[in-house]
Amino acid sequence: MKKYVFATTLIFLLVAGGACVAQSDEPSLGELAKKHRQEEKNVARVKVLTNEDVATSTPSAQVESAPAATSSTATPAPSAAAAAKSPDKASDTGKGSAATKDAPEVAQLKQKLSTYKEQQNGWKQSAKKYEDLLANETSDFRRQMYQDALQGDKQNVQVMQDKIDQTQADLDKAEKASSQNH
Secondary structure (H helix, E strand, C coil): CHHHHHHHHHHHHHHHHHHHHHHHCCCCHHHHHHHHHHHHHHCCCCCCCCHHHHHHCCCHHHHHCHHHHHHHCCCHHHHHHHHHHHHHHHHHHHHCCCCCCCHHHHHHHHHHHHHHHHHHHHHHHHHHHHHHHHHHCCCHHHHHHHHHHHHHHHHHHHHHHHHHHHHHHHHHHHHHHHHHHC
16 A cells, blocks of 8 residues: 555656646746736837827828829819919018008918818828729728728818818908908
8 A cells, every 4th residue: 555655646746747847948927027018118109199180180291292193183273373372472462562461361361271272182182092092902901991091081171171161261351351451
């Protein structure tokens, strides 16, 4: 009986020792946590964008390339013409001796209107890009991402149109008030 207990104990110790040796090859929980923290430091941080960030940002890279791709929209020509006229009129009112106090306001509104039209054109170009990508995409995930981006760009086009309409109304009022002062 002693031999049986001794043999059983010996077998138990060998199995338990083997399990302990096998465990020592795996990293400890502390080592895993340390490794995870180091990986987090190496990974770039992700910025979460809100509607406020998107509404105030402009597609500047697309606005710069707007003259090259004017065939797809009808707004670039008026915005380019407004941008060209705006500085001239502002300088003319500064040179004239009969300049009224409303003239700077009119020039400022024209500049704002031109900027809004350029921004709207940029959003339209971005929406067109996503429409083109969406037409050729086969991946469901990417199609959903392109649809979401397209929806956001269309909303931004509408926001810019609302700003354009409001600024145009303000400009009409300012021009009318300026002409009545002459």
